[in-house]
Amino acid sequence: MEYEPVVGRLREVRVITRPTADGRSSVTFRNFVVEMPYSKELNLEIGALLAVETIREDTYLILEVADYVPVHFGMINLDGSIPKEIRDQVMEEVSKSWHNGGNSEMWIDVFAYPIGYIATQNGFRKGYYPPLPGSPVRILNKESFKEFVCAKNGTDIGTVLGQGIPLTVNLPKAMVYHIGVFAFTGSGKSNLTSALIRRILNYTDAKVVIFDISMEYSILLLDQLLKHNSEILTTERYPSNPSDSSRKFMRTHVIPEELENYRERIRRTIESLFMEGKIRTLYVPPQGSMSLTYDSFLKLIKDQIDDKYTAFAQKPLFSLMLRKLDEMMRVNKIPKDAPLDDSILPILDEIENEGRSAGLKDNSTIFAFISSLRSYVSTDQVQSDEYDIEKLAIDILNRDKDSPRLFVLELQNLEESREIVASLVEEVMARRKRSFSTSPILFVLDEAQEFIPFDTRQRDKSELSSSAVEKLLRHGRKYHLHALISTQRLAYLNTNVLQQLHTYFISVLPRPYDRQLVSETFGISDALLDRTLDLEVGQWLLVSFKASLPHDVPVFFNAPNNLDEIRKILEEDRSGNLINGNK
Ligand SMILES: Nc1ncnc2c1ncn2[C@@H]1O[C@H](COP(=O)(O)OP(=O)(O)OP(=O)(O)O)[C@@H](O)[C@H]1O
Incomplete structure (x- = not known):
């Protein structure tokens, strides 16, 4: 030393x-x-x-x-x-x-x-x-x-305050144990998040899925959307002409002041993204029409058995159906949250035959139940042209080298976005469980308090998103599924999730409660956390527990300005090499 x-x-x-x-x-x-x-x-x-x-x-x-x-x-x-x-x-x-x-x-x-x-x-x-x-x-x-x-051979994420040395971190490990970005509004959360995503895309092999309710990341990561195979998914309907679409896009997105001079170049870049088919409409089924899973099917059968109006003679057949289904799920290792598919057809045929040989009438409930299930699993298999959550999940999990790596989901309606977060996270987790792979996927939740609030409600769908994200944070690591969440108030967040995050980036948190929560979670003195009040925009305190750094030392650092990084690319683009036809 x-x-x-x-x-x-x-x-x-x-x-x-x-x-x-x-x-x-x-x-x-x-x-x-x-x-x-x-x-x-x-x-x-x-x-x-x-x-x-x-x-x-x-x-x-x-x-x-x-x-x-x-x-x-x-x-x-x-x-x-x-x-x-x-x-x-x-x-x-x-x-x-x-x-x-x-x-x-x-x-x-x-x-x-x-x-x-x-x-x-x-x-x-x-x-x-x-x-x-x-x-x-x-x-x-x-x-x-x-x-x-500093992490040896780590990724440079800024400069240590007072030391002037580069702060290098172990990004893959930070991702494995989930990341939190916490700061008061305007302290630079989306700027830091974008700078981190930029590095994750360039120095790891992870795919990144951003849930963006502020419609910021398409601009903040514009160069990365061009550099990597990527997709912007939107629930907005755009005109069919790419030039009109790009104009509408510019009207509905905030262009940071620092990039004002590049407006026209950004618009033409967006136009090229429309032409390349990188901006797609995400089809969201009407509320309540989400697919049945094996679990919900099991529940439907149990309800029939328990229902006092189900004819006595049919109850043993419902029990038999339950037993056969359980057996099939065990033999084929089908998880409960898997979507219901046509593998159940042989069981339906068998139960129907049993019912007929038992002399049940044609209009018995069980026959109606079987027939509606048959049409459900058959219709479900009709391929639709719409790009929906299931197709998106398949693309996210696709392991081909040239499959998309960066997905920005632009979500405008809060309730709908909670449903999308819940169903996408559940779908990706269920599929990953069935077909295991070690390639990492990072889900980025901006304004996380909207999805995992302290106080969840069934009515506004926050119960749905909260339980899916909690599952991701608790069990995702086993399946190489990770999360980066960012919020301005820790107090509004479901506190169960805080212990699951091993890397925190903290800037100004004006409420003592928020700072105390961090000092208690990591066992850091209040005196040090209070210093975050003096941090300027772009300055952060990194605290990590067995994740980003070789030793758990809280470090103050100056983050690079993500806007400078894009501006540099837009400047270099004068040659026209980086962004198509954009001179
Ligand atoms: N590392 C940085 N270096 C220099 N300036 C920065 C840095 N980070 C952020 N800024 C400046 O601060 C402004 C606010 O940053 P940003 O939008 O990322 O904050 P935020 O915390 O996400 O705000 P909000 O909660 O309102 O979305 C940016 O326009 C940018 O000019």
Whole structure:
């Protein structure tokens, strides 16, 4: 481990206890006060790492800087009881002394907290030993910081604040354990999300499916839509002429101010996407006409058995149907959520024959039931030309090298979009279970509080989307299905899902409740989370638990501006090579 030349001393240990955000229990954080000599050249920033001697020989406790304040001895007891003239004189002297360089009367109080790691001669490892008060505290230099924090051979997602080194992360691993992007509106959530998706498309083999209710991502990822085989799915009806369609598209989408000068070039790019058939209408069946699954079929049969109006003579046949179906599902390993198909026809024939030999009348309920099921499974197989959820799921799961990799679903109606999210996620999960593959798929849910709200309701379909997304977050990893969710208020989110996310990107969260939730989930001091209030647009705190980084160290960083990345491509496009016919 290598250090900056300056050495401080550990002065105080403070233990802070507060109630948890939900008020049900309490949490305790240890905060340390380190005294560093004051110098104008001191290279110390929030997020810097310190090493302090511990009770164990050659073992150092690692601390992260959450805040620092310059202190002058002359002002320690300078309160209102001192006459004003004297106060003014002292303050003037102190103010001058800061500019004259350091002396023994001035120092910096550094507030730092342990992040659960110790350093020994053999490197860094998880652990805690009590540090020795009064003992030396050193600042890790850039090289040691990089070695400890950044992922080797990882993907560059920005610059570490105060260190000026690239922040590299393990993107595939971050994706595996799901990602959350949390910040107040206008802090740069969609910008960061787009920058991450851009890297996922270019440095991993994952497919990306974006549920976009703000209609932003087609523009924010315009170059990627051209670069990769991709699809924009919309429920909007566009004119058949690509030029008119592109004009309508421009009217219904917000073009960021920074790209205003490229309006015409963007329009022509959209026109070329229409011509290439990359913008397609998604057919959404009318409400309530979603397909039957094996599970709902089992339930229908059970309802018949339990129904007091079902004729007594028919009940054993319904029971037989149930048993045969159960047997077939077990033998053929058909999951309950698989869509009902014509494999049930032989069972229907058999039960019908049994009914006839038992002498049931032609107008018996069971015959009507069998006949309506037959027409359901047969009609369902008639191929329709409409591009629907099932066909989209097949394209998403397609493993051919030239199959689409990026899907942007532009969803305008909230209730309908919840149904689409639920049915697509369920369909992809059910199909993946039946035909396993390891190729990763990332679902991106912008404005996640609309789909997995704290308070779900059957009426507005949020119960449907919430249960599908919860399933994806809990079980998706086994099937290489992952999620990136972004929201401006954690408090509005179904809290069950928060524990499933192992990588959080946090910017300004003005409500203390939201910040407390994050500090409790990751065991990070409130003092560090509070620093996110000072972050500027595009600056983020990355916290990860066994996912993005080799060690779980919260890192402040400056994200690249996604708009600069597209602007660069649009500029390069002057040659006309990147975006068809766009000069
Ligand atoms: N990394 C960055 N560097 C520079 N500017 C940025 C960065 N990220 C975002 N911005 C600027 O901030 C503005 C808002 O960003 P963005 O639309 O991504 O925020 P948001 O949090 O998604 O907002 P909303 O919740 O309203 O959708 C952008 O127009 C962009 O100019």
